[in-house]
Amino acid sequence: MATSKTLGESLRQHGVSRRGFLKFCAATASMMALPPSMAPAIAQALEKARRPSVIWLSFQECTGCTESLTRSFSPTVENLIFDVISLDYHHTLQAAAGDAAEHAREQAMNTNAGEYLVVVDGSLPGPNANPGYSTIAGISNYDMLMDTIDGAAAVVAVGTCAAFGGLPKADPNPTGAVSVQDLVKDKPVINVSGCPPVPMVITGVLAQFLTFGTLPELDEYGRPRAFFGQSIHDRCYRRPFYDKGKFAESFDDEGAKAGWCLYRLGCKGPMTYNACATMKWNGGASWPVEAGYPCLGCSEPDFWDAGGFYKALSVPTGSPGDVLLTAGAVGAAVGVGAGLMSRNQGKQAVKHHDKVTADQLEEKL
Amino acid sequence: MTPMDFLLLTKGPLFSLAIAIFALGILIRLFEIFALGRAHNYAAARGNEVIPGLKTMYRRFNPDPGTLWHVGFVIALLLFIPHIELIKSTLGVSWPGLPNPVVDAVTAITLLGLVAVLIHRLTHPVKRFLSTPQDYLIWTVTFLPVLTGYLAYHRLINPYPLALGLHIFTVEIFLIVLPFTKLTHIFTAFVARYYNGAIFGRKGIQS
Amino acid sequence: MAELAGIPIHIEQPEAEPQQFGNALPILNEIRHALARFAERAEPTRIDLAAIPFGPGDEARLMALLGRGEVEATIDALGPTRVWETRFPGVWVLDYANVEGERIALQIEIDEVPQMLRTQRADITDSLAALDAALASATAADPAAESRH
Numbered sequence A: 001m002a003t004s005k006t007l008g009e010s011l012r013q014h015g016v017s018r019r020g021f022l023k024f025c026a027a028t029a030s031m032m033a034l035p036p037s038m039a040p041a042i043a044q045a046l047e048k049a050r051r052p053s054v055i056w057l058s059f060q061e062c063t064g065c066t067e068s069l070t071r072s073f074s075p076t077v078e079n080l081i082f083d084v085i086s087l088d089y090h091h092t093l094q095a096a097a098g099d100a101a102e103h104a105r106e107q108a109m110n111t112n113a114g115e116y117l118v119v120v121d122g123s124l125p126g127p128n129a130n131p132g133y134s135t136i137a138g139i140s141n142y143d144m145l146m147d148t149i150d151g152a153a154a155v156v157a158v159g160t161c162a163a164f165g166g167l168p169k170a171d172p173n174p175t176g177a178v179s180v181q182d183l184v185k186d187k188p189v190i191n192v193s194g195c196p197p198v199p200m201v202i203t204g205v206l207a208q209f210l211t212f213g214t215l216p217e218l219d220e221y222g223r224p225r226a227f228f229g230q231s232i233h234d235r236c237y238r239r240p241f242y243d244k245g246k247f248a249e250s251f252d253d254e255g256a257k258a259g260w261c262l263y264r265l266g267c268k269g270p271m272t273y274n275a276c277a278t279m280k281w282n283g284g285a286s287w288p289v290e291a292g293y294p295c296l297g298c299s300e301p302d303f304w305d306a307g308g309f310y311k312a313l314s315v316p317t318g319s320p321g322d323v324l325l326t327a328g329a330v331g332a333a334v335g336v337g338a339g340l341m342s343r344n345q346g347k348q349a350v351k352h353h354d355k356v357t358a359d360q361l362e363e364k365l
Numbered sequence B: 001m002t003p004m005d006f007l008l009l010t011k012g013p014l015f016s017l018a019i020a021i022f023a024l025g026i027l028i029r030l031f032e033i034f035a036l037g038r039a040h041n042y043a044a045a046r047g048n049e050v051i052p053g054l055k056t057m058y059r060r061f062n063p064d065p066g067t068l069w070h071v072g073f074v075i076a077l078l079l080f081i082p083h084i085e086l087i088k089s090t091l092g093v094s095w096p097g098l099p100n101p102v103v104d105a106v107t108a109i110t111l112l113g114l115v116a117v118l119i120h121r122l123t124h125p126v127k128r129f130l131s132t133p134q135d136y137l138i139w140t141v142t143f144l145p146v147l148t149g150y151l152a153y154h155r156l157i158n159p160y161p162l163a164l165g166l167h168i169f170t171v172e173i174f175l176i177v178l179p180f181t182k183l184t185h186i187f188t189a190f191v192a193r194y195y196n197g198a199i200f201g202r203k204g205i206q207s
Numbered sequence C: 001m002a003e004l005a006g007i008p009i010h011i012e013q014p015e016a017e018p019q020q021f022g023n024a025l026p027i028l029n030e031i032r033h034a035l036a037r038f039a040e041r042a043e044p045t046r047i048d049l050a051a052i053p054f055g056p057g058d059e060a061r062l063m064a065l066l067g068r069g070e071v072e073a074t075i076d077a078l079g080p081t082r083v084w085e086t087r088f089p090g091v092w093v094l095d096y097a098n099v100e101g102e103r104i105a106l107q108i109e110i111d112e113v114p115q116m117l118r119t120q121r122a123d124i125t126d127s128l129a130a131l132d133a134a135l136a137s138a139t140a141a142d143p144a145a146e147s148r149h
Helices: A007-013 A018-031 A036-048 A064-070 A077-084 A098-111 A141-149 A159-164 A199-212 A239-244 A320-351 A358-364 B003-011 B013-036 B050-059 B065-079 B081-091 B100-123 B125-130 B133-153 B160-180 B182-203 C002-006 C024-041 C058-066 C121-141 C144-148
Strands: A053-058 A086-089 A116-121 A152-158 A189-192 C045-048 C072-076 C080-085 C091-097 C103-110
Touching: A018 A036, A018 A199, A018 C091, A018 C103, A036 A199, A036 C045, A053 A098, A053 A141, A064 A159, A064 A199, A086 A098, A116 A141, A116 A159, A116 A199, A141 A152, A152 A159, A152 A199, A159 A189, A189 A199, A239 B100, A320 B013, A320 B081, B003 B013, B003 B160, B013 B160, B013 B182, B050 B182, B065 B081, B065 B100, B065 B133, B100 B125, B100 B133, B133 B160, B133 B182, B160 B182, C024 C045, C024 C058, C024 C103, C058 C091
Parallel strands: A053 A086, A053 A116, A116 A152, A152 A189
Antiparallel strands: C045 C103, C072 C080, C080 C091, C091 C103
């Protein structure tokens, strides 16, 4: 349950020194993708921050987002922050089960009405779809979402499924899956996309809400600009190779070994906005492009259906070569026919001494 | 329709449609022209046809903004790496590209050149008199792909799938319009120049 | 295991020099500008290296270029923070780790002394009180102290 204790008090009670707090703020600034000069502002805000209640709803998802979240090594800054938020309902992480679990959710909603934060991972069958595709405790996902967000301060859609529909929504979308922002219109929705999102990005967004109590600046897709403001391509350490025109042509050629650009292998970096290139994965160890694998564009809407994963971004999705060949052959045949007809017409005109006026010629121009 | 739907539409069905119309239209026109043949000249030749013909093909280039933007357009079209990828996937042929900052600079020059020739056309009394609505149409359909390409590269339109989709869409308009307007000069200009030079060469005069 | 030995295995020798992706020098330039600002206006700068798109080897190259200077310190608060001055005085590296020794942030600070090393005002006030308390209890415990006054 949420308590009225501020984070500053909570930390001091845990025996954290002022230097420790400064370090915590420096790391938090880094995690929230803010410039280091913001650390004093964070310190000030955190001193006063209160422990919010968080209700985490999992719908049509694979638990990959929760897996990602828990991959923040223990105990890091993220965990420290999680010690001071109150995670009141989360299928995978809570001890309670059955009625007790649902009761915990209802109690959190009642106690913290208007103040709690709802985190959603997974898409859900829309209001017109068969609700039976996904239910929890006999409640359809749609009903549970609408009921839970009623008293929420804000909704955070974690993962591409919650943010944009993701895999369940991929063609042909058998469950009629929709995203959270398709349904939630009267509450602020923050999209934290990615399949899964970078762990630090999930905690960073929550930390920002906790720290400043305000919603972060969002992009066109409702994602926080601090993390989704720049494309993978623009922050990629292999970018100089793209600009120089040096490309890996296959996964095992000399270019691939030398770490050249993966554009030709289908890298979707130019259309993908995420923090992988700077925050990296597994505690900053590496990220897909550093491992020699092209970016799939997993933080973008409809990335599953956006052409082949191994097709360059500029390559058309159909088979334009065949179209070109067919249309070309037909065009050539028709052209030759038309030409011969005109030629014959001309010959006939000469033979019959047909007259032509300047006006008639003008018309043909 | 989401920006991604739009991008997929332009990359898929619309692109196929556009190149079908383009290939059909341009080949009908070209084959029609070639099948017409040329009237036989019974006069004795006074000079060579081939060399003056070939010479005329390049001699008529003047160092003006018009030529400049044409060269820039061709460089951006054929030597930008994502374009080469597209050509490779469609035609199966490829060649090395230019570094992106070079293509970027060339594109900027091309845009300025296109604006300059439009201003010239609008301010020069003779050119203005000779210009038909079609001239302004083909200027527009030529300018838009270059502009949207530049905007997409610099991410000045967001989100990116919309920027890329708009670029591809304007190219499709260009491809569809091409066979039915003066844009066919892309294929006929050099043929016409050769004929011109060859005719004069045969008569023994400089073209 | 004869079959296993029959499989030709090609082991690539690790390169002598770490691979270069050219992302270290721009940071060095940024540090140079920050140092110039500090020399002119005494304006300190902090650069967060987590926000820099480093490729493999880039960080090692930057650290090699910066080298080690005369000062080195460790702060023990919520895990160790290692601080050292580079061979360019005024340019400091701060390597923050958690209690398990995993790095949580890496920063470059351009200042006379990094902020983390300075004692904070509030701590000095607390420290004065603590010292007074220690002195009082020590005086009370030591009967000889009274006569010495």
